[in-house]
Amino acid sequence: MRDVSAGPVHLERRSFENWSRMIRVDDVLTATPKTEDEALSIVQWAADQGYRVRPVGSFLGWSPLAFVDAANIIAIDQSQMTGLTGFTYEPVPAATFRAGTTLAEAVKALEEIDNRGESEAPGWAWPDYPGIPAVTLGGMLAIGAHGAGIRQRDDQADLFGTVSNLVLGFRAIVSDGDTYVIREFRRDEPDAAALLVHLGAAYLLSVTMRMVPNSFVGRKVEYPNWQVAYAPAAEKGSIQALVEEHGRVQALWFPFTETPVVQHFTDEPFVEGPRVTEPLTVRLSPNLPVAFTTAYTRLLSHLPWITPLVERSTLSEMRHLSPPDAEWHGTTGNMLLYVQRETLRVVSLAYAVHARRDQVQEVVHALATKFDEMLHEYAYAGHDPITSCLELRVTDVDRAEGLGIPGAVPAMLSAGMPINDSERVVWFDLVTTPGTPLAWQFYAEYESWLWTRFPGYLRPEWSKAWAVSPDGPWTDTVILERVRQAISPAVQTWDRLDSKGVYGSPLLDRLRRP
Numbered sequence: 001m002r003d004v005s006a007g008p009v010h011l012e013r014r015s016f017e018n019w020s021r022m023i024r025v026d027d028v029l030t031a032t033p034k035t036e037d038e039a040l041s042i043v044q045w046a047a048d049q050g051y052r053v054r055p056v057g058s059f060l061g062w063s064p065l066a067f068v069d070a071a072n073i074i075a076i077d078q079s080q081m082t083g084l085t086g087f088t089y090e091p092v093p094a095a096t097f098r099a100g101t102t103l104a105e106a107v108k109a110l111e112e113i114d115n116r117g118e119s120e121a122p123g124w125a126w127p128d129y130p131g132i133p134a135v136t137l138g139g140m141l142a143i144g145a146h147g148a149g150i151r152q153r154d155d156q157a158d159l160f161g162t163v164s165n166l167v168l169g170f171r172a173i174v175s176d177g178d179t180y181v182i183r184e185f186r187r188d189e190p191d192a193a194a195l196l197v198h199l200g201a202a203y204l205l206s207v208t209m210r211m212v213p214n215s216f217v218g219r220k221v222e223y224p225n226w227q228v229a230y231a232p233a234a235e236k237g238s239i240q241a242l243v244e245e246h247g248r249v250q251a252l253w254f255p256f257t258e259t260p261v262v263q264h265f266t267d268e269p270f271v272e273g274p275r276v277t278e279p280l281t282v283r284l285s286p287n288l289p290v291a292f293t294t295a296y297t298r299l300l301s302h303l304p305w306i307t308p309l310v311e312r313s314t315l316s317e318m319r320h321l322s323p324p325d326a327e328w329h330g331t332t333g334n335m336l337l338y339v340q341r342e343t344l345r346v347v348s349l350a351y352a353v354h355a356r357r358d359q360v361q362e363v364v365h366a367l368a369t370k371f372d373e374m375l376h377e378y379a380y381a382g383h384d385p386i387t388s389c390l391e392l393r394v395t396d397v398d399r400a401e402g403l404g405i406p407g408a409v410p411a412m413l414s415a416g417m418p419i420n421d422s423e424r425v426v427w428f429d430l431v432t433t434p435g436t437p438l439a440w441q442f443y444a445e446y447e448s449w450l451w452t453r454f455p456g457y458l459r460p461e462w463s464k465a466w467a468v469s470p471d472g473p474w475t476d477t478v479i480l481e482r483v484r485q486a487i488s489p490a491v492q493t494w495d496r497l498d499s500k501g502v503y504g505s506p507l508l509d510r511l512r513r514p
């Protein structure tokens, strides 16, 4: 196939495959700009020639946020547009990165910046973020990514929401009439609200984000009885109580097992003794090469009845990696990045459920008991559609006022944006292996219950599976229509800032169509 040029920039044809291996696209015209001006000339060329442009990060997500075929697409490889470009201390601590920077690169660079005695831990950090080192800042901000954690002390910034709420400003390529230009956006500008989470409707070149002094954390993993962890009320040992006590908590419950895996990271002073000095040293799940996970998925889809057995051995493996009496200590950067690429390739139904702080346990209890009830019903009928687990994390809602910037606008499409009186977000993932019989039906039934149980207090996690019908994710027309209406306030801004329709994604196209 012939290679072509976009103006002065060379294009080559490449293949892309997402992490779960559910999307694969070959022969995509791809540019690798080294400078903002090169990126701008690609976008202008694409606008003039009728192409669409999609920057690609690490292609980790599940939903079709980039492309599903190569027709009229120019992919942007951002591997030459990475790194920290500046840090300022006033009026609030802020770091600027190119958008192709990965989380691992960013947290490492931040630990090396002098924090002027703000903390005994080295440098700066974000309060919480996803556990996967390879994710890029551009990819995280497109979907409003989250980690786990709540604000526990008055001396902490009120910023334990999504990473999109930490943005103070960004540079993006947008249209001005028929011409595309590089424009600087500040967090107090109304237009920024629609671009802080944009689902593929923008191209960010760099981003300036609010920082907090880094901290040391201690990690422990507990294996409580499920009836205590998911109890109806917030008693001792319940997830709500553990979140209040430790701040950053993650719970995984494998079907038909008695003890969920509850991992927590607690802020602490420097602790003498063995320390974690690299990301991915602590891990929840074992390393599994792709060949193994392919065979495993195939095996479970043909013999789903062995699922309970497999679940129990997964739990034993986790106990082996993280015994209940072990402790780990280190900086946030070395401790909070613990999800390796080479692990079981799964898919997740994922939502954010909003609640007041005193309602967290009620939400957790409802999510877990429904999960368990449905598993038993399906098992009784001879089906095991969930081969992994129910995963839960809790954060605060996004608080734009926590940034310390007068007039900061909210991230309009962030799943963490407060709803009515909500204070906390319970993020859950219902995880299985793609191809498992009746998995979509199980997801669809659970999701339909969700909308009835938490009306008005729900948002889907953009990068994962939602609007599931028995045909698969992003196909349930009723839920797609609800979501379409919810995102409609952002659409006008997107259309104005992209007059030639250069940006977009298959997911967005589906949502914009009435």
Ligand SMILES: Cc1cc2nc3c(=O)[nH]c(=O)nc-3n(C[C@H](O)[C@H](O)[C@H](O)COP(=O)(O)OP(=O)(O)OC[C@H]3O[C@@H](n4cnc5c(N)ncnc54)[C@H](O)[C@@H]3O)c2cc1C
Pocket: 019, 020, 054, 055, 056, 057, 058, 059, 060, 061, 062, 065, 066, 078, 099, 100, 129, 130, 131, 132, 134, 135, 136, 137, 138, 139, 140, 142, 143, 144, 145, 146, 147, 199, 200, 202, 203, 204, 205, 339, 463, 505
């Ligand atoms: C194993 C695993 C664990 C995960 N854990 C978490 C988690 O803990 N929390 C969480 O919130 N999410 C999590 N995710 C989801 C992940 O955060 C999202 O899928 C994220 O969008 C992936 O970023 P990426 O760099 O791979 O971007 P890609 O998947 O390559 O791209 C995603 C979207 O971002 C757009 N994009 C990329 N760069 C730019 C840019 N510069 N300007 C504009 N748009 C851009 C792309 O065009 C696309 O629309 C996880 C995913 C996996 C596979």
